[in-house]
Amino acid sequence: MDGFTYTTQFADLALRMEDEAIKRDFPEFKRMPSLRGTGVWLGQLRPMAQTYEVRLAMSFGSADADLAYPRHPSSVRVLGSAVRPAASGTPVPHLYGSWDDPRGAHLCLYYPPDEIMVPGEQAAPKLLPWAYEWLHYYELWLVTGVWSGPAAPHDLIEPTDVVPSAEDRPRRVSLPRGVRGALMRCMTYHLNQERPVLARSSAIAA
Amino acid sequence: MIQGDILRQFYDDLLGDVAEKIQISPTAYKEAVAHFDTVAAYIHEEMSGLAHLDPVIYPQGSFRMGSTISAYDDREDYDIDLLLELSIHQFSAPDQVLALVAKALERAKGRLQFQSLEVKKRCVTLWYKNMHLDVTPAVLIPGRQARTIGIFDLHPERPDHAFANPEGFAQWFDGMVRPRVVMDMRKVHASTVPVPQQKPAEMKTTRLLSVQLLKRFRDIHCDKHDYDRMPSVLLSKIAAEAPRGRGLLSDLRSVAAYMAPVVARPLHVENPACQEDVLSDRWPKKAKSQRMLSDDLNHLVRKLDELLEEGTQVAKKQIIRELFGENAAAEGYHRASERAAAKSREGTFAVAAAGGMGTAASSAKPMVAPKHRFFGDPV
Numbered sequence: 001m002d003g004f005t006y007t008t009q010f011a012d013l014a015l016r017m018e019d020e021a022i023k024r025d026f027p028e029f030k031r032m033p034s035l036r037g038t039g040v041w042l043g044q045l046r047p048m049a050q051t052y053e054v055r056l057a058m059s060f061g062s063a064d065a066d067l068a069y070p071r072h073p074s075s076v077r078v079l080g081s082a083v084r085p086a087a088s089g090t091p092v093p094h095l096y097g098s099w100d101d102p103r104g105a106h107l108c109l110y111y112p113p114d115e116i117m118v119p120g121e122q123a124a125p126k127l128l129p130w131a132y133e134w135l136h137y138y139e140l141w142l143v144t145g146v147w148s149g150p151a152a153p154h155d156l157i158e159p160t161d162v163v164p165s166a167e168d169r170p171r172r173v174s175l176p177r178g179v180r181g182a183l184m185r186c187m188t189y190h191l192n193q194e195r196p197v198l199a200r201s202s203a204i205a206a
Numbered sequence: 207m208i209q210g211d212i213l214r215q216f217y218d219d220l221l222g223d224v225a226e227k228i229q230i231s232p233t234a235y236k237e238a239v240a241h242f243d244t245v246a247a248y249i250h251e252e253m254s255g256l257a258h259l260d261p262v263i264y265p266q267g268s269f270r271m272g273s274t275i276s277a278y279d280d281r282e283d284y285d286i287d288l289l290l291e292l293s294i295h296q297f298s299a300p301d302q303v304l305a306l307v308a309k310a311l312e313r314a315k316g317r318l319q320f321q322s323l324e325v326k327k328r329c330v331t332l333w334y335k336n337m338h339l340d341v342t343p344a345v346l347i348p349g350r351q352a353r354t355i356g357i358f359d360l361h362p363e364r365p366d367h368a369f370a371n372p373e374g375f376a377q378w379f380d381g382m383v384r385p386r387v388v389m390d391m392r393k394v395h396a397s398t399v400p401v402p403q404q405k406p407a408e409m410k411t412t413r414l415l416s417v418q419l420l421k422r423f424r425d426i427h428c429d430k431h432d433y434d435r436m437p438s439v440l441l442s443k444i445a446a447e448a449p450r451g452r453g454l455l456s457d458l459r460s461v462a463a464y465m466a467p468v469v470a471r472p473l474h475v476e477n478p479a480c481q482e483d484v485l486s487d488r489w490p491k492k493a494k495s496q497r498m499l500s501d502d503l504n505h506l507v508r509k510l511d512e513l514l515e516e517g518t519q520v521a522k523k524q525i526i527r528e529l530f531g532e533n534a535a536a537e538g539y540h541r542a543s544e545r546a547a548a549k550s551r552e553g554t555f556a557v558a559a560a561g562g563m564g565t566a567a568s569s570a571k572p573m574v575a576p577k578h579r580f581f582g583d584p585v
Contacts, residue, residue, distance in 0.1 A: 024569075024570065025560070025570055025571070025573060026560055026561050026563075026570065027560055027564075027568060027569070027570050028560055028561065028563040028564075043561070043563070044561070045561040045562055045563065046516075046558075046561065046562035047558070047561075047562055048213065048216060048519060048522075049516070049517050049518055049519040049521070049522050050516065050517065050518055050519070051516060051562075087520070093580075094580045108580055108581040109578070109580065109581070110578045110579065110581060111578070111579045111581045112581070114578065114579060115578065126576055126578075128561060129557045129573060129574075129575035129576070130575055130576075130578060130580075132557045132558075132561050132575065133550065133555050133557070133575045134580065136546060136555075137543075137546065137580075139518075139519035140519070140539065140543045140546065142519050142520055143519050143520055144536075144539050144540060144543050146543060147580075148543035148546060149546070149547060149550055149580055150547065150550050150551055150577075150578070150579045150580065151579055151580045151581070152579040152581055
């Protein structure tokens, strides 16, 4: 598994930072009750003609002395089947999975190797603006048949990046790239120094 | 910037692209100017038989005012109106004047390269492959406002030797819709002989684009509902007097909302440069046309309002298509896509405050989406 397991304390701190930024820039989005180390927000975006119900979720993967919490790639989903194929039947581009996924259409917002997604600084500065932009291009795609936004082809991703997940197997999925920045390595190191984290398997076993 | 501003900007740009699409093409424009130049050069030569009448030829109507539009079915047949002032007696017989001009032009058929010539009630029409030039002979009336002319008219129901001043009207229209810098340029030209100038759509004023969009709307809806088209000069006069709107969408709506009740009432519209030149004397031919145009203009207002309301983009495109034609709508959306893509590439794609859900009271600010690439195969 790529990436790190953070302390739950750190994950909660990062999620509070995300929430504060969302409240500032996207005040219509509200945080929903969720597991520790996990953030879920519901809100609306209206890039042009239509208003879309949007669900943002992020789980950084954390653990404390007693429990380990899952890690999932941050996801932005459009709810209520508002995203659907063109009248011609052409499938919607830049989606993970199907448009009629009962959990909502899962938007492909970025090419993972291009981005370093730092916990605490993902949602308001990047994910929600990109979701807004995605919906803008989606509306234009519906009437022109052409996705005019910048796109990276799937072929670019290396086979090693194809990670089967219990949630989406066997589709290709995009996981946020593990944080390898010196700063975050350093923070994790110091947090772990103060409150060591047990290995995930042993934490679950305990 | 709240959502309304971003939306209005989107539709202002989209309508601007639609207006760009309905302009006379640069190729056709160059052709028209070339035909004009050839005819102008010819009539000043002795062999035309007109040179001794001190001819002065200049464009009038839409071509002069920069409001020429293409046909909505993309059929190319531009109507270029020219005035030919001759030093002849004001009360010469119209049929003789028209015959004189026709004979002179017919003589140079090979040089002027027109396909055929037709003598009409008040002009001689030269037919070319994708346009026709209406050459209207006239006589300058002394002692009146500059370029006031007498027209020779064979039509039994219209007065012969009627006064007109199309150049005076064009200058009034310029003053109403054009920026001052363009006006100053034109005054320099007007001191000699007015010549046509083509401005790309992006250099035209909002009101001039509104007039062009309105003409396209008129063409489509008059044909659809089978009533006679309001002449462009009359439409331009009324439209120019409408209150201004901020942005093209708002301006077009303002013009349509102003015109709808005006055209429903009995009309008597004079050329501001010539009182005797009644612009409304040739419209309507059928009484029902006024009410039908008024209804259509109210329809235009409603549809423009709908663009800003909640709905699907497919429905919005349908509105643009219904108002201005299939090709213009397709081109508008194509260019809107290109414009958005350029902003994304530059990292300047604007996100409305609060993701488009903000209100004026909201403290959220608009932002820019960071540069990135959507993942997946482009369709």
